[in-house]
Amino acid sequence: MKGIPPVPEGECSLIEEIKGRFSSRDSGVLVGIGDDASMLSTPGSPLLVTTDAMVEGVHFDLSIMTPFQVGYKLAVSNISDIHAMGGRPAWAQLALSVDSGRAEGFVDGFFDGLKDALDRYGVVLTGGDLTGSRGVISVSLSLLGLSGERVFKRNGANPGDWIYLTGPLGEPSIGFYLLKRLGLPVAFERGERLELEGETVWMEHLIRRFVLPELPDAPVQYGDRITSMIDISDGLSLDLWRICHQSGVGATLIEDDLPITPQMKMAAEQTGIELLGHILGGGEDYQLLFTSPEDIPDFYRIGRITSDGFLILRKTGREEKLPLRGYQHLVSV
Incomplete structure (x- = not known):
């Protein structure tokens, strides 16, 4: 496939090997290895x-x-x-x-x-x-x-589809970064608060998003208007690549359209972190990424599916290769 990064070594390549070894023609297996769930x-x-x-x-x-x-x-x-x-x-x-x-x-x-x-x-x-x-x-x-009336898989995206998110990405990753700096657990489930000088509400929000994530509503009401879907657990870049790889397509993200929350902006101002890295590769967001050829209201439209290439349109107006960021097990470092 032109312009799409090859299967990365590690977890992704091992999954491909498992798919090859254990592929089944059992009529009872409607969706097999390689999606968010089997059916x-x-x-x-x-x-x-x-x-x-x-x-x-x-x-x-x-x-x-x-x-x-x-x-x-x-x-x-x-x-x-x-x-x-x-x-x-x-x-x-x-x-x-x-x-x-x-x-x-x-x-x-x-x-x-x-x-x-x-x-x-x-x-x-x-x-x-x-x-x-x-x-x-x-x-x-x-x-x-x-399963519902419609089952959403990773392999249905088509050139021309819009790319959507159910919510902002990067908050859990930034929360993890802040929690490591803090160096001790915060038992939000027991009503604990951060005991630090100054304003900490933004920090609590981000840390809570990491330790007690809340799931968005899936856009199931749009049924046949959605062509593919995946949950963002390993990072936007890697999980979007999974849709492209299984659908045989490319993608272009638009940096200006990636949602950023006030708490993320505060974290960048206070700590100097680079937000785009957390958005593209932080992971553990548990938001949903989906594609559709139609205008779907109430969700974030962040790019478009293409016939080839894996790109990001930067704020400068320049197109660059989209780095394949995200968490993978079984990668040697």
């Missing part, structure tokens, strides 16, 4: 199935996050995948691996956060597995959901 045929509504794992030291750090926040975020990351397919999350299975010496200080808060998120989005925990570990805590959630 399985059942006598009633097709089932959407997704799994996300979180490993201590990779996905979370208990020196700056509470167990409640880990449980909450595990649920939200899975639920976002079901929303991206246009489905309704329904049932969950949990796998938890924790050292017996650390279980007492972790498990209660973790379950509180997990239950809070599952209850909020109407999901029932139906079972799972508990095991001991040697030090590192690992958690995994598998989620089953019911």
Whole structure:
């Protein structure tokens, strides 16, 4: 495909290898490996199935996050995948691996956060597995959901489609940056506030977006007007590339149209961070990116699908190659 970056080494290339090795002609598999969730045929509504794992030291750090926040975020990351397919999350299975010496200080808060998120989005925990570990805590959630009238996949974008976002990107990434500078957890779930001199409301907003993300409403009401959709978990650039790669198209983003919140502007003024990097590659936003040939109101239109190329139109009016930023596992550094 002309102008589109090749499959990056690491997580993306491994997924492509798995797709090749485990491709199936089973008629019950309606959507297989490579999308936000798989879809399985059942006598009633097709089932959407997704799994996300979180490993201590990779996905979370208990020196700056509470167990409640880990449980909450595990649920939200899975639920976002079901929303991206246009489905309704329904049932969950949990796998938890924790050292017996650390279980007492972790498990209660973790379950509180997990239950809070599952209850909020109407999901029932139906079972799972508990095991001991040697030090590192690992958690995994598998989620089953019911598909809606229309299933949104990554491979339907066409040249000429507009690119839309359900909300601003970059706030969780900036919140993570601020939280690392702070160096200790903030238990917002217990009503804690930042104890710093000066105005901290903007900081609390950004940190909360990282530790207790809220999901947007999926634009399911626009049905057939949407050609593709994905949730932004690994960064705008990488997740847009996934749509382009699977649809066989290119894309051009417009920097001037990328939404920036007042809290993000305040962070840039106070810390000197470069906002575009957080917007393109920060990740863990859990907003939805979708494409449509039509004008869709109430969402952010940030670019256009093209026949080839992977570009960004800068504020200067100059087109540049869009850097392939975003988080990937299994990349050597």
